[in-house]
Amino acid sequence: MEQRSKGSELLFFTQSCLLLLLLCFGGSVEAxxxxxxxxxxxxxxxxxxxxxxxxxxxxxxxxxxxxxxxxxxxxxxxxxxxxxxxxxxxxxxxxxxxxxxxxxxxxxxxxxxxxxxxxxxxxxxxxxxxxxxxxxxxxxxxxxxxxxxxxxxxxxxxxxxxxxxxxxxxxxxxxxxxxxxxxxxxxxxxxxxxxxxxxxxxxESGSVSLSVFLKHFGWQLNGFLILVGLICSF
Missing domain, CATH: 2.60.40.420 (Cupredoxins -  blue copper proteins)
Known part of the structure; x- marks a missing residue:
């Protein structure tokens, strides 16, 4: 139970970090x-x-x-x-x-x-x-x-x-x-x-879309999610 609780907390923390990253990269100035x-x-x-x-x-x-x-x-x-x-x-x-x-x-x-x-x-x-x-x-x-x-x-x-x-x-x-x-x-x-x-x-004016973010950082994101999955499985 304790391991599952820690894994859930880690997963929630990871999702929060990813959301923050997407907001930072996906935001744009007023067009x-x-x-x-x-x-x-x-x-x-x-x-x-x-x-x-x-x-x-x-x-x-x-x-x-x-x-x-x-x-x-x-x-x-x-x-x-x-x-x-x-x-x-x-x-x-x-x-x-x-x-x-x-x-x-x-x-x-x-x-x-x-x-x-x-x-x-x-x-x-x-x-x-x-x-x-x-x-x-x-x-x-x-x-x-x-x-x-x-x-x-x-x-x-x-x-x-x-x-x-x-x-x-x-x-x-x-x-x-x-x-x-x-x-x-x-x-x-x-x-x-x-x-x-x-x-x-x-x-369009100086924005970075989600597709551009995934194109440049997708492989790091996939590796990070796999690592999180392995940690949560223990």
């Missing part, structure tokens, strides 16, 4: 994410999609540097990103400053057959960031096609989105609105867009 704006409704104004509410969609989500916003839209709706609250409030891309507002996708109002498309926008600055459609003198923006988010530092920018050392410095600070401006960062000309994924898909 970068792709967020599909509006989910299945896409990026449109209330005249096309009466039920869209992009601010409600953004509420409760944690946006960080290195994440991507995926806009599923068409050639009749533009994607404008700004760090200037006044530009956002006025839905006014035409008079925006170049150093605080970017049009990622321009619309073609003259097209009678709008073509569907996907626009991927990386989050490159900490702080308040504003998105809207700037076409038709801001009518699409005023008809619900706008939202604002707060971008946190998170893990920081991945290497693929950081500025090369020899590249020109980022643009000047944005004109102040009712929110503080984010630090300067420019988009490298060769950054990699993520492949299209569903909403909130995770991008």
């Amino acid at each position: 970068y994410k792709n967020y599909t704006v509006g989910d299945s409704l896409g990026w449109y104004d209330n005249q096309m999609k009466p039920t869209v509410n992009y601010q409600k969609w953004a509420t409760g989500k944690n946006f960080s540097l290195g994440d991507f916003l995926i806009f599923n839209t068409d050639s009749n709706h533009s994607v404008v990103q700004s760090y200037n609250f006044t530009t956002y409030k006025r839905c006014d891309y035409d008079n925006a400053l170049e150093n605080d507002t970017t049009e990622w996708s321009a619309a073609d109002p003259s097209s009678t057959t709008p073509q569907p498309g996907t626009v991927a926008v990386p989050l490159l600055k900490v702080g308040m960031t504003y998105f809207f459609s700037g076409d038709y003198d801001g009518d699409q923006c005023r008809n619900g096609q706008h939202f604002k988010i707060n971008v946190t530092y998170g893990q920081g920018l991945p290497a693929s989105l950081k500025d090369p050392p020899d590249e020109a410095p980022g643009p000047a600070n944005a004109v102040a609105g009712d929110d503080e401006n984010a630090p300067d960062t420019v988009v490298p000309s060769n950054f990699n867009n993520p492949h299209e994924e569903s909403s909130d898909d995770k991008v």
Whole structure:
């Protein structure tokens, strides 16, 4: 009885150690994410999609540097990103400053057959960031096609989105609105867009899986378990 009790204690101790090892090797940092704006409704104004509410969609989500916003839209709706609250409030891309507002996708109002498309926008600055459609003198923006988010530092920018050392410095600070401006960062000309994924898909980031652990340490683990089995059998 005494031997069996000691063997059981040893087996429990061994299992605890293995669990701790798996947790250490299997843990991962929080992954970068792709967020599909509006989910299945896409990026449109209330005249096309009466039920869209992009601010409600953004509420409760944690946006960080290195994440991507995926806009599923068409050639009749533009994607404008700004760090200037006044530009956002006025839905006014035409008079925006170049150093605080970017049009990622321009619309073609003259097209009678709008073509569907996907626009991927990386989050490159900490702080308040504003998105809207700037076409038709801001009518699409005023008809619900706008939202604002707060971008946190998170893990920081991945290497693929950081500025090369020899590249020109980022643009000047944005004109102040009712929110503080984010630090300067420019988009490298060769950054990699993520492949299209569903909403909130995770991008792998520095994790070690169980399969990798077993590949490198499986033979030691098997030997250790055999030794434990021999001890427990006595």
